[in-house]
Amino acid sequence: MILPNDNPFSKNYKYKPIISWTDLSKNYPWGTLTLLGAGLSISQAFQISKLSNLLGSALHFLHSSSRIVILVAIIVLSELCTQMINNLSVASQPNAVIFSTGYIQTWDLFTTGIVLDLLGGLIIFLASTTWMIPIFDLNQPLISLSNLTLP
Template identity: 35%
Template sequence: MIMAYTMEHIQLHRRLALLVLSFVGSSTKWSMAGLMGVTAFLSMWINNSASASIMMPAAIAIIDEVENYQKQMQQQEQASEIERQSRNIATVDKAVALDVETINAEKKTEQLSSHDSVSINCSELMIVYVTDGTTAILIGSLPLILPDQNPFQKNWKYKPIIQWNQLSKSFPWGVFMLQGAGLAIADGFKASDLSTTIASSLQFIVGAPKTLVIFVAIVIGAVFTVFTSNIACASILFPVFDSIARTANIHAAYLIMPSCMAASLSFMLPIATPPNAMIFSSGHVKIMDMIKAGIGIKIIGILVILLASTTFLGPIFHVNQLPSVVNAATMMTNNTIG
């Protein structure tokens, strides 16, 4: 969001808007398609919040030239969310790999004695101490540090691209309040043992067909993400679905991966995901408009995820068979009961 305000401050968003209009023309439909294409392309390389914050000023600039600006704002946000589905499963695998590397690095750090003479790998320390928040703070601080003009020209006087007093007056602080509310709701769910209650109430689907179990997991993920952030939704539901999968004797990926993608179907309320909150904070879109535009896309997304999960999820990721560890644990449990 800091980068978005910086773009707006230096009028870069108008240049981007004019570039899009130069290719697609002034038609409302084509300008909408151009914005969605650029946003989807950016979202392939950066997270959806950053891509939405970068493109929102450009959308507002085009709004000044064309009508029906509400559709433009919503479609720009939805393009960022829909495109993320194309890299959602890969993101889960990378996150798991990063967690494994972090745990290994932390174990190595704990094993170091104060009397040992060892060489410490800098990359391992970076995994432990440099988090995603560190990178975000660094990138967000650059506009407050970098000069706004070429420092090698004559009579140069240092002035940052944007100053803090300018940023603090126009920064959408309400976005943080909305996201904080979503995280607070998630903590409330955990403190009240809601996850345990959900797991016990879903035991009726254990003996149901696998397709029905997957469909229920997708619907629950899609419903939960309406009222809380997708990160909080994932942290609440994934342990529940893992225990249900073990009880139903199916691979946990059949429930966790579809529910992970369903948790990203955040199109309806500002609290669901930062792009929604940013679009809503612009003042151009009402909550009812977001609900009307998002409910149809959510239903389509549920059907697409269900189709993908029941067709090529198993052959591609080799999850048709349970891991040997799970099979051994199940056999041991059955023998103990018998």
């Protein structure tokens, strides 16, 4: 059983919080909280605005293009989106914590992400044009791949 040190019902009792507001405001990383809130807001805006549907309909002109052109377009679009979303300080909690130390700037995260995105895009392109074709049977016509979820 947990009992208070003093009687909280006595007339001379003075309430003492666990942590004072001045200590909290000085020692809490408010920048991290703000960055996480911004990241959640951006995520919600993307869901409400249906940005993915807009991008999908914008790529409809690629329907008659070759597989390589479609693949490059999808990789470039994906890399641009992930560059703007994942390689910023609001992207994840670890990024926000690292950014809140003050040693890393947003530009550092962005430039490091560009190099990794280019490398990842190259690896995805090479894998998609070599070993993924026989493993996932990607030699089917594009019409049959349009929607495999319906009966």
